[in-house]
Amino acid sequence: MSIITMLGVGIISTSLLTLAGVLTLLGYRHGLTRRPFTDCRPCQGTGVKRGALFTRSFSFCTACEATGLVPRLGVRLFGIPISEHQQALRRRHRDALR
Ligand SMILES: [Zn+2]
Structure with missing residues (x-):
């Protein structure tokens, strides 16, 4: 060759x-x-954090604002804007969890 x-x-x-x-x-x-969102790790996508000892007690997750959804790593790294439609769906998801 x-x-x-x-x-x-x-x-x-x-x-x-x-x-x-x-x-x-x-x-x-x-x-x-x-698909800009992924499950929130601290609350495992539930929007609430359970007490370790008293498991029926809970507080709303502050990491995801109780939505259970957070922007994916790539969205945060590349600064990709999340559409208003996706934001509205995220809020609807949060309201459905409560
Ligand atoms: Zn969360």
């Missing part, structure tokens, strides 16, 4: 890897726009 052929294969494989990486990032970005 000549050096020019090896160079061509290297360029093509690097280009394909770059294209695959860009497509993966675009897909992730699109997913963050469509």
Whole structure:
């Protein structure tokens, strides 16, 4: 195999890897726009925190404002705006939990 052929294969494989990486990032970005929330870890998505000893006592979770939902890490890292429609659905989810 000549050096020019090896160079061509290297360029093509690097280009394909770059294209695959860009497509993966675009897909992730699109997913963050469509599904911007994930379950809140401190309350495990319930919106309330139970007492360790008296398990019937609870307080509303302050980390997620009692919605049980928090923005995903990518949304926070990339500063992706959450649409008003998604915010309204988050509030509706919170009201349904109460
Ligand atoms: Zn929470």
